[in-house]
Amino acid sequence: MESLVSSWTKELDGRAATATLRQQQGTRNKVDFCSNDYLGLARNDAFQARLLAVAQQEPAALTGASGSRIIRGHADAVAEVEQHIAYTHGNASALLVGSGYLANLALFSCLLKRGDSILLDEKIHRSVHDGCKLSMATKWKFRHNDLTHLESCLRKAKGRVLVAVESLYSMDGDFAPLEDIITLANRYGAAVIVDEAHAAGVFGCGVVHQKGLQEQVLATVVTYGKAFGLAGAAILGSKLLTDYLLNFSAPLIYTTGLPIYHATAIRTAYGFLADNPSLALSLQNLLARFAQQGMKTTSAAVSPIQSVRFSDSTCLLAATAVMQQNGLDVYPIFPPTVAVGAERLRICMHTFNTPSEIDLLGKYIRAWQQ
Numbered sequence: 001m002e003s004l005v006s007s008w009t010k011e012l013d014g015r016a017a018t019a020t021l022r023q024q025q026g027t028r029n030k031v032d033f034c035s036n037d038y039l040g041l042a043r044n045d046a047f048q049a050r051l052l053a054v055a056q057q058e059p060a061a062l063t064g065a066s067g068s069r070i071i072r073g074h075a076d077a078v079a080e081v082e083q084h085i086a087y088t089h090g091n092a093s094a095l096l097v098g099s100g101y102l103a104n105l106a107l108f109s110c111l112l113k114r115g116d117s118i119l120l121d122e123k124i125h126r127s128v129h130d131g132c133k134l135s136m137a138t139k140w141k142f143r144h145n146d147l148t149h150l151e152s153c154l155r156k157a158k159g160r161v162l163v164a165v166e167s168l169y170s171m172d173g174d175f176a177p178l179e180d181i182i183t184l185a186n187r188y189g190a191a192v193i194v195d196e197a198h199a200a201g202v203f204g205c206g207v208v209h210q211k212g213l214q215e216q217v218l219a220t221v222v223t224y225g226k227a228f229g230l231a232g233a234a235i236l237g238s239k240l241l242t243d244y245l246l247n248f249s250a251p252l253i254y255t256t257g258l259p260i261y262h263a264t265a266i267r268t269a270y271g272f273l274a275d276n277p278s279l280a281l282s283l284q285n286l287l288a289r290f291a292q293q294g295m296k297t298t299s300a301a302v303s304p305i306q307s308v309r310f311s312d313s314t315c316l317l318a319a320t321a322v323m324q325q326n327g328l329d330v331y332p333i334f335p336p337t338v339a340v341g342a343e344r345l346r347i348c349m350h351t352f353n354t355p356s357e358i359d360l361l362g363k364y365i366r367a368w369q370q
Ligand SMILES: Cc1ncc(COP(=O)(O)O)c(C=O)c1O
Pocket: 098, 099, 100, 101, 102, 104, 125, 127, 166, 170, 195, 197, 198, 223, 224, 225, 231, 232, 233
C-alpha cells in the first residue's frame, strides 16, 4: 500500500513540477474563453425557462430509469425522443447515452473482433482510444488528416476494418476531409465512424448531416454537453447497428438507462436551437472578429475552437497567467492531452463573448506570440 501511495505522490509531484497538474477549478467569474458552451445555451435564461416548464409538466420524469435500458429502464418517452433525433439527423435509428465518452466506449468496444482492424486519426479523442482498449481488434493510428498514410494503413489492415475520425477536431479546430476519407475507406471495403462532438449544434445537425453523408458512414456520435448546453450523446446509424449495440455493447447494456427528463431536455434543446438560428450566426460573426486580430492559428476560421501556439511551454504558461490575471479565462493544453511539443492555448469562442473581450484577447495573444 505504501509503495502505491508513494508512486502516486511521485507522479503528481512530477506534474506539479512542470506546472501541468490538473485541478478542478470551481465556478469562475472571468470571461469564459475555454468552455464548450459555444452557443451559450448552458447560461441562456430562455432555454432554462423552457427546461423548467418541461420539468414542471412531468415531475416523475426527473427521477431515475430504475434499470438497464434492456430491463425496464427504457421509457416510451425516451424512445420517442430517440426517434425524433434520428429523424432530425436523417438517420434510421438513434440511441441516447449518458455522455459522448460512453457513446464511443459503446461503439468501439463491440463492433469488431480479434483479427479485425480499427484505424484512428492520431488526433481522435481519448474516448475512442479507450473504447478500442475494450476491443480485441488491432488499433492503428494514421497521421492527422493524411489520406496517403490512411491508404497505406488500409492496405495493411487485416479482417474487417473501421476508420474513426472527428468531423471537427476538439483540440485543433480543423475539419476532417470527410468525403475523401469515406471514398478512400469505401475503396478498401472499410466503414467510417464520425465523432461530431464539437460540430453538432454549431453547424446545424453536424457536418455529416449538412453534407448528406448519413448513408455513407456506419455511425455518427453527436454530444449534448457542448453546443447543446446539456449532457449526454446520441449514436446515430442504421436500425441494424443500434440492434447490434443493444445486444452486444456492454457499456449500453450494463448501466442504468437515462432518466426521461434527460431525454426530454435534449429534445427541448433541439427545439430551442431550431427556434434560434441567430445563435449560430452570431457565433460566426464573433469568429470573424477573432480572425481580424491577426493571431497565428491553424484552426478553420469558422471553428469555435481556435488553437493558438506559442514559441514554447514557458511562454504559453506566462501568457496564460497574464490573461488570467486580467480576467480572461483561458486554458493551456499540455501532454498527454496533446502530443509533446504541441502545447497550446485552446481558445473557445461563444455567442456571449463581446467584441471588446475578443479584442482584449487578441491584444494579449499577439503580444506573446511574437
Ligand atoms: C471529440 C470528442 N468526443 C467525445 C467527447 C466526450 O464527450 P462527453 O463530454 O459528452 O463525454 C469529447 C469531449 O470533450 C470530445 O471532444
